[in-house]
Amino acid sequence: TFTLTAGNNGPSDATKIEVADMLPDGYTYVSDDSNGAYAFGKGIWSVGDLTSGQTKTLNIIVTVNATGDYLNTATISSPDPDPDPNNNTDQITPTKVTPKSDLKVVKTVNNAHPSAGDPITFTLTATNNGPSDEPHAKVTDKLPSGYTYIDDTSGGTYDYLSGEWIIGMLANGATRSLDIHVTVNATGDYLNTAEINGTIIDPDPTNNESNQTIGATPSSDLNVTKRVNNTDPNTGDTVIFTIVAGNNGPSDESNATVVDLLPSGYDYVSSTVSVGSYDHATGLWHIGPMLNGATETLTVSATVKDAGEHLNAVTIKGKNPDPDPLNNKDHDMASPHE
Numbered sequence: 001t002f003t004l005t006a007g008n009n010g011p012s013d014a015t016k017i018e019v020a021d022m023l024p025d026g027y028t029y030v031s032d033d034s035n036g037a038y039a040f041g042k043g044i045w046s047v048g049d050l051t052s053g054q055t056k057t058l059n060i061i062v063t064v065n066a067t068g069d070y071l072n073t074a075t076i077s078s079p080d081p082d083p084d085p086n087n088n089t090d091q092i093t094p095t096k097v098t099p100k101s102d103l104k105v106v107k108t109v110n111n112a113h114p115s116a117g118d119p120i121t122f123t124l125t126a127t128n129n130g131p132s133d134e135p136h137a138k139v140t141d142k143l144p145s146g147y148t149y150i151d152d153t154s155g156g157t158y159d160y161l162s163g164e165w166i167i168g169m170l171a172n173g174a175t176r177s178l179d180i181h182v183t184v185n186a187t188g189d190y191l192n193t194a195e196i197n198g199t200i201i202d203p204d205p206t207n208n209e210s211n212q213t214i215g216a217t218p219s220s221d222l223n224v225t226k227r228v229n230n231t232d233p234n235t236g237d238t239v240i241f242t243i244v245a246g247n248n249g250p251s252d253e254s255n256a257t258v259v260d261l262l263p264s265g266y267d268y269v270s271s272t273v274s275v276g277s278y279d280h281a282t283g284l285w286h287i288g289p290m291l292n293g294a295t296e297t298l299t300v301s302a303t304v305k306d307a308g309e310h311l312n313a314v315t316i317k318g319k320n321p322d323p324d325p326l327n328n329k330d331h332d333m334a335s336p337h338e
Contacts, residue, residue: 002060002092004045004074009084010052017047017078021060026068026097030061047076066132066172070094099132100203101172105139105196107210115219115321116186117250119150121179122212124165124194130172134198137170141180141195146188146216150181170198184216186251186292220292221248223327224258224316228334235306235336238269242299243285245316249292253318258285260300260315265308266334269301290318304336 004021008014022043023029029040038045038058045058064070073091082088104127111120124141128134142163143149149160158165158178167176184190193211202208222245229240243260247253261283262268268280274297278285285298304310313331322328 002062002072004058004060005055006045006047006050006058006076007055008050008052012080013049013051014078014080015049016080017050017076019045019047019058019074019076021045021072021074023060023062024069024072026065026070027062027072028065030063032058032060034058064094064097066097066099066130070097099200100130101132101134101170101198101200102129102204102207103127103134103137103170103196103198103202104129104207105194105210107141107192107194107212109212109214112212112214114184114214114216115323116184116216117219117221117323118184118216119181120184120214121181122192124178124180124210125175126165126167126170126177126196127175128170128172129204132200133172134170134200135168136199137167137176137196138198139165139167139178139194139196141165141192143180143182144189144192146185146190146214147182147192148185150183152181153179184214186216186218186249190215216251218251218320219249219323220251220253220290220318220320221324221327222246222253222256222290222316222318222322223248223324224314224330226260226312226314226330226332228312228332231332231334233304233334233336235304237304237334237336238301239266239304239334240299240301241312241332242297243314244295244297245285245287245290246295247290247292247318248324251320252292253290253320254288256287256290256316256318258287258298258314258316259283260285260298260312262300262302263309263312265305265310265336266302266312267305269303271298271300273298304334306336310335 276287
């Protein structure tokens with residue numbers, strides 16, 4: 001608030017007094033208490049008449065701009081003769097204008113419900129709401145253990161190991177963006193927080209932090225293969241089918257099952273499993289939990305019959321979504337000689 005005090009030291013009354021106070025560009029006009037007597041566009045305060053010894057006061061409220069001329073000069077005048085013009089002008093300049101930058105960061109993600117193993121993109125948007133330029137803006141976004149870094153679009157100013165994105169100069173009103181591409185891990189911490197900071201005063205620190213928590217839906221790439229030890233047996237020979245079930249992850253599977261029901265061209269003899277149980281009547285091999293990367297084996301011995309179906313198919317499934325169902329089935333056969 002600038003306060004102007006216009007006075008008449010006499011000895012005569014003064015008429016048609018004006019004070020010229022044109023605000024320099026270092027300030028933005030807000031309001032005044034002249035009840036219309038101050039025209040801020042022209043910088044003229046129409047004081048009117050002052051009797052000898054009388055004073056009038058005007059308060060001008062302004063906003064201090066980040067840059068500009070801060071020297072504010074006021075000059076009083078009247079058509080009446082003035083015996084001492086030396087006190088007709090006064091001026092003031094704030095000794096120091098402290099810069100302030102309202103930095104803001106917003107973090108978004110392109111997929112809020114990914115499966116484990118999916119690639120997703122975090123986008124960081126850094127903004128300077130001013131009013132001053134920020135010469136040393138920096139965003140810290142260290143990826144938690146729930147994500148694996150792939151790459152980013154910072155051009156080298158983002159260090160994923162430290163999580164620091166060095167922006168540097170961020171002018172008043174400017175915005176910068178960064179995309180970080182990651183893979184969602186099957187387990188880990190998924191709270192991902194970005195924080196922006198600078199070297200000058202921030203008048204609103206409440207918007208300096210943004211976060212996203214993207215929980216991973218479990219995903220298990222189950223697979224199964226079936227091989228027979230003799231593809232060209234004689235009728236009545238015993239062949240051995242070997243079924244290998246695997247979990248390529250990335251998540252553990254809580255309840256894996258395999259169906260391998262011998263077709264009509266075979267008579268069941270025996271079976272062994274590395275884990276779980278196999279019921280040859282239904283063909284169900286109940287494995288149960290399968291860790292990421294685990295494999296289990298079922299062997300089935302059978303006698304080859306002359307007639308019947310000899311194509312032996314097997315299928316695996318679990319509770320988790322499977323990103324690649326193409327490897328969930330396999331088959332092999334042992335065709336007897338005529």
